[in-house]
Amino acid sequence: MRVIVILVPSSSSIVTPPNPSRHNHHYTHLLKASKSRIPNLSPSNLPPPPWSSSRSPPLSTALRWDPTKTHPRSLADFANNLARDGKLVDFAMVVETVADSGVEASQFKSALRADFVEKGLSEFLRDGKVQSFVNVLNKLDEFGFPPLEIFTGSAMDLLRKECRGILKCREVDELVELVEVLAGFGFSIKELMKPSDVIKVCVQKRKPKMAIRYACTLPHAHMVFCDTIYEFGKKGDLESALTAFEFAKKNSNSINMYLYRTIIDICGRCHAYQKSRQIYEDLLSQKVTPNVYVVNSIMNVNAHDLSYTFNVYRNLQNLGVEPDMASYNILLKACCLAGRVDWAQDIYKEVQHLESSGLLKLDVFTYSTIVKVLADAKLWQMALKVKDDMLSAGVTPNTVTWSSLISACANAGLVEKAIQLFEEMLLDGCEPNSQCCNILLHACVEASQYDRAFRLFESWKRNRVQDMPEDDKENRASNASSGITTARSRSSQLYGLNFAKELSFMPTVATYNILMKACGSDYYHAKALMDEMNTMGLSPNQITWSILIDICGSSGNIEGALKILRTMREAGIEPDVVAYTTVIKVCVENKYMKQAFSLFAEMKRYQIQPNLVTYNTLLRARSRYGSSLEVKQCLVVYQDMRRAGYRSNDFYLKQLIEEWCEGVIQCDNQNQEEFSSSMTDTERPQSLLLEKVAEHLQKNIAESLTIDLQGLTKVEARIVVLAVLQVVKEKYSRGHIISDDMLITLGIGKVDTIPDELELGVKDAITKLLQDELGLEVLSKGLEIASNTQMYLESTNHSTSNSEYLGSNELPTERRPVVMQRLMVTRKSLRQWLYKRSSLRR
């Protein structure tokens, strides 16, 4: 079949439309250029053959010819000339025409000049016509002329430059699309660009999908998937890391364990523990058996949760996964974090047993971790015993092991022993790192041996090898070998070191922080150290500033402490919860409660979450409160604390409220011994009492005088009643009038059952308090209510248990009336009491 084609560049499908923005185009849709858009022409309009000229003819006018009547070599010459002259669009059209004509193309193909085509393609790249470049590649590829055969060194260089240019402009989408096209032609993407550079830009621009698409073009895509997820995670961008993970999962045809390991590790890095568990459980629900690395990762990420970690471990058998040494080391780490010495010791014994059976080989991690567990538990002797174990097992302690051994002694307050171990480490040829030196310094500071800490620090600074001139170093070495060490030994003795080796000691921020702690209350010394830090090129961190605040505040300088907090923020270090807590502590210690509460409000404004220490610091401010306002303020903090999910420490607050409430009867009665002795009632949730007090302080008591004492002990009930009376008293002194009787609910019981002992105790104690101690008129009132009402009341609290209950056969027998036990204090006697109290005061 004859095909006659009109070649009109301006209407062709492969012509690049002008575009002002170079890097703003999509190429992929051009991979399959439509041929149907090239119109056929009737044979009567055949043009003269255009290849008679040595120069390529202009194509501005329509050219028409019948390729079947032309020699393939002549066609090739024509095409070659077009390519050589940079008319590559036209060249491509000739190629396309030949392809479409049905003529024998092999001769034409063999006569094409790859060097000319390459030249033309290079020009496209030089001019930034990337889309045209891609279009031509498409055409050549369709024709069976793979672009890879055309490209030689120089064109590849240009292509590389072009890719780098796009990358430099951060046009990741465009680059990835081009790369995908090139990959389709078989180009080696790794040779065009450094994959890590592309991934970096994807991470910067938060384009996880582009990163994965790029990774798909590389031969080791799976590895690059993981690198990508890791890079996102390192930047703290968990969302993108997860997107990349999901996308990578879809683009993998098999389950890639390394991918799961990576995302689980990244979840750990980003503190998304629940997410890591979800991913792991998803894997299990697909009936996939994870490998030991995935299992170790999930355990490691969740090592702070001992029970979860152990559950995963216990499940290993069901899964048929064999734990390795790392699995056991992670279990030890979990015990270490949870402070479970007993469990750690059991595991240690078990792995030792496994080792003796030849199933495992304990490594330096195992020993270091168990040493740390023992060190934290102040079991220094056992820690030293582990050192012997490891030496006899032929495992050499590393810096971390030595550090843990030293901190074992340091934690037990044994500075001498710690220093002795430090020397032993040097003799053993183990180079201490900064952290290790810091542990030793910290040991001195903890034992209040401040001078010793400073002397050690100075000696290490002097011994720094890299600070010495070369010949000085040589002198030292030759002195050491010839035994001329007198001067040095003397100075070493002075610093408590019998062996002073040149240390590659480099102080860190932590070093200076420890030394600042050693300044006690000497603010100027601490400040000088902070300045020295700066000259050493170290930046003070949040800890540094907090220490400075503490030192300044310790001399009662509240203004100074507050000022440092501001300076800290100005210096670009955002104060954290500890910095705020430190300033709050300073205020509380100096009884500046208003300032303390104001700082508390300020930190909340900055969205810094107070923690248990902050709350306890504030609530510890149990100075005598004169009014319900201050107690209220305290209770607000208390309730805030409970809302934040902290188990409240009610001791101080309970005492505070007690003192405040007892103020009601202070002048009337001194007989309170019985109550204070029974205060330590830890059986019941103490918070209930405080909730009741808070509730009564916060609602408008003048409206309805009702007190609910259900579930409280008699001491707690006493406090609640007194708290309400205290509020009533304060309101009365401000002019409020009592218009109602006071109703006190004691409990709900069935009509013909005897109230329990506790309830009777409360009733007696409260009646005694109101009648005998305060002289109020008290009436006992039983209010009968239907049993289904009681069930309704119960169901509001225990919906699930109630439904179970409803389903049982016992239901009909329970339909008995119940009684609400109440006490009533008459309005008249309350008024008399208030009047008597106020006249007493006058």
Add this chain to the structure above:
DNA sequence: TCCTGAGGTC
């Protein structure tokens, strides 16, 4: 993996 800062009735 190891170091440094704030709180403390039992």
